[in-house]
Amino acid sequence: MTVITKVGVVGLGLMGSGIAEACARAELTVTAVEYDDQAVAAGLARVRASLARAVAKGKLDHDEAPAVMQRITATTDYTRLADVDLVIEAATENEDAKLAIFRRLDETVHESAILVSNTSSIPIARIAAATRRPDRVMGMHFFNPAPVQRLVELIPALTTSPETIASIDQFTWGRLGKSVIYAQDRAGFIVNALLVPYLLSAIRMLDGGHASREDIDAGMVQGCGHPMGPLTLVDLIGLDTVKAMADVLFGEYGDSQFASPPLLARMLESGQVGRKSGRGFYDYPDVSQV
Template sequence: MEISTVGVIGVGTMGSGVVEVAARSGLQVVAREATPELVEAGRGRVEKSMDRGVARGKLDEAARDAASAAIAWTTDLDDLAGCQLVLEAVPERLPLKLEIFGVLDRVLDPAAIMATNTSSIPIIDVAMGTSRPEQVLGMHFFNPATVMKLVEVISTQLTAPEVTEAATAFATKTLGKRVVPAPDRAGFVVNKLLVPYICQAIEMYESGHASASDIDDAMKLGAGHPMGPLTLADLIGLDVCLFTAESLYAEYAERFYAPPPLLRRMVAAGRLGRKTGQGFYEY
């Protein structure tokens, strides 16, 4: 399948990065948000990122202008009708995703691929909200999508093999990513390892075992990690960490996966990390 036009639904931090990656890869992109205000916010994120690339010498002005011209912005899901692949990147709420996939099921060509960027919701739950679950799979990008090279491709029991092959080829050959296939299980590959590690660091901090900076420095200087677990949690978003930990615990029912109380309290208090200016550190 030739994929020349892609749709991205939800252009927050993750979705805007995918929009930029796709546009810079020579694709036509239809970027959809729910309101005009969110459209403008998403457009601003993409333009700011590409302007930063020009300033740093990683992108020339002609390439930036060509990528900008390749992006169509909309609030109407019907405008994605001509896309061969659509990636949904809205908040982690299954009813919202089901509503969106129901519309995509109606407007997209029968051969179009429908992908979700969820980090924790079972892909099969999303797929069964359509009349063609064989066309649905997960494509889990990582933040920032413009930098991170990995994409997890998650097939369900019903995903057609040719759909998995086409999505994998698209991510590798067109977007230049490294694909890791993952089973449709909570956490896939990365988050099943990463989120318990982050939660263990939070428990260590909460118990007074070590300070936040000491935990982070220990993992950077002792384990060679580029970023400590608490700094990483702030970057990911503590609400996302909590949701993923809850999904892991619901799936496997093992204490190891349970989110620590401090994480729940910080999310309840609105201390979500970088995006709110305060998490384990102040920004």
């Protein structure tokens, strides 16, 4: 089994910053890689803001926040990942981009290290096949916000070795304190294969004039006990990520329940990406709160 103490994270966006925080709060040393200096700064600011929220809610000691921050180094230099034990890739949901990242990681990171992807919908087999270590690649799918949500879906590819599965299983619950479910390597795994058609149906319902955004959301919150309505949830996930997931699921299953509604594309073309852009189905005037 691989004992994991040094973790690399690729992408410090919504998910990567949360994953980096979750790892640093578990006393792991984290090296995060971003695209450019601006993204490095934005990612670190997101972690800082999230830690401040955890302190304000009494979930983290005031004194611990700086120590957590100190365990995270962020850079644009992939060679800084050379000696980590595990890399968690959380870059933009784009297959070509992810395959390029995994090729690069395979060249850069120590050959015994495990590489996992936080992809929401891209088959892990394709990602594993881009490397020369397909036995040490698997899916590790966190939920947003990663420091708070307990669930992690683990997705072994057909090529993933039992040792890799055991190492990641132990790391996920033993070190990060998460609860684990296993899915076959099918697009969407368990949760998104069920969630995405539901979210797309809510967008179609709004687009068709069936009900207002508030009533669609209130219906599922008050009628079904969901913590938030589907349109609020699309804003939280990001319209770009939801569309990317829908496109991959449609490609995998060819089923119309996964077809992306035109309104989703039009909103994205208009820059309405959800909370992270300040506007989605609702307005978020203070983007720094995101």
